[in-house]
Amino acid sequence: MGKDELEQRAIDSGLPKSDTSNAFERFSIRDSLKVPYNTGPTARSFYSPAKAIINAAKGSPKRTSVIPDGIATLQVRPYVIVNGVTIFTTPIPLEFPESAFFDAKASDGELKLTGDYQLLGFVDALRLSPAGLQHFVNPVAPIPRLYLATTAGAKVQQRLVDFASGMSVRMSAARDLNFQFGGPPVGVFQTIVCDRLSEGRGTLGVDDLIMGRGVPLNPEIYYNDRFLPIDFIAPQGEPGTLNPLPPLSSPSPPNPLVFIGWKLVNCVDSVGHPNYPNYNGSPDFGYGCDLEPEFTYLLPDEYPTARVASALSDDNDSFNSQTVSVPEPSAMGTFLAVGVWGGVSWRKRKQHSDSTASDV
Structure with a gap:
């Protein structure tokens, strides 16, 4: 996918065209290649002697470092070849932190060694990485790497590749002021964005x-x-996008079933007539009732203070009530509550029938 197509994809995804480069950086480094993203106030910068020398000669002495978009640990395994067979000499890979840089370029032009000297600085700084420094004491050492994530039209300048391969290059910083730079090799990899649609x-x-x-x-x-x-x-990246859509919101679960109180059911009057209509707790109008719990769906912050009817007293038949805080019920709690009240109701009804029989 070329730069123009990438810009159109950014627009189709709801981004302004001007945000294409930043969106491509996030997608390629962080989301697809899954590399630790080096951005924000905690971004790491790396000193480059070559960039510092050239910029000092050009009158910009403070421009001495580079900031790659991503930084990773280089993993390698030393080996030897015996009779054509590769034998690893360590049971696990050796790790060299901060020895692989990643940088995103949404460009259809040539990626040059010079320009703002960023790519020169990347290669130069990698030579001072934990892997690169091994080459100053050991000619056979791990090779640090620079990964360039680009659009299809980006072409990496051969001069950059030669410089990374260890060849010396001459650069002119000003009139009659040339510098010769070189050093241990750095592997250069290019990965290109592809359109899945x-x-x-x-x-x-x-x-x-x-x-x-x-x-x-x-x-x-x-x-x-x-x-x-x-x-x-380098392995292929993971699928992704420039401007991820917000995740589909799952339907909200139903509000919890909340106990709100008791209702009187199966009331009988003093002569045993069922479903007595106007029972109000007075002994003149009724005698026995069952309690049935009531529940409703409420928000958690709407849990009520339920008024629970107490059992009719053995001392009198007045209807008492008290205010208590009732937690969210459990199935066992409901079973016990109904069972206990059913027992009380049955006991009072039995007493009533016994007393009626004795009066006859």
Whole structure:
């Protein structure tokens, strides 16, 4: 996918065209390649002697460092070849932190060594990384790497590749002022953004893009290497998008079932007539009732203070009530509450029938 297509995809995704570069950086480094994203106030910068020298000669002495979009740990395994068989000499990979830089370029132009000297600074700073410093004491050492995540039209300048491969380059900082730079090799990889929609896959705003498999631009530097990179051919990225759609909100679960009180059911009057209509707790109008719990769906902050009818007293038949705070009920609690009141109601009804029989 070229730069123009990427800009149109940004617009289709609801982004302004001017935000294409930043969106591509987030997508390629953080979301697709899954590299620790180096941005914000805590972003790490790395000193580059070559960039510092050139910018000082040009009158910008403070421009001495570079800030890659992503930073990763280089993992390698040392090996030897015996009778054509590769034998690893360590049981687990060796790790060299901050020895792999990633940078995103949404450009259809040539990525040059000079310009603002950013790419020069990346290569130069990697030579001072934990992996790069090994080469100053050991000619056979791990090779740091620079990954460039680009659009399809971006072309990496051969001069940059040569410089990263260890060849010396001459640069002119000002009239009659030239510098010679060189150093240990740095692997340069390029990974290109691909359009999944054109292949009939993916969904806009979800997974319509993917970073392709990284390709080494200077593989010759690995021919005599005795440290096999775990991902020499960089793995393909994960599908993603420039402007992720907000996640679909799942329907809200129903509000909790909340106990709100008791209702009187199965009331009988003093002569046993069922469903006595006007029972108000007075012994003149009724005698026995069952209690049935009432529930409703309420918000958690609407849990009521329920008024619970107490059992009719053995001393008198007055109807008492008290205010208590009732928690959210459980099935067992409901069973016990109904069972207890049913027992009380049955006991009082039995007493009433016994007393009636004795009066006869």
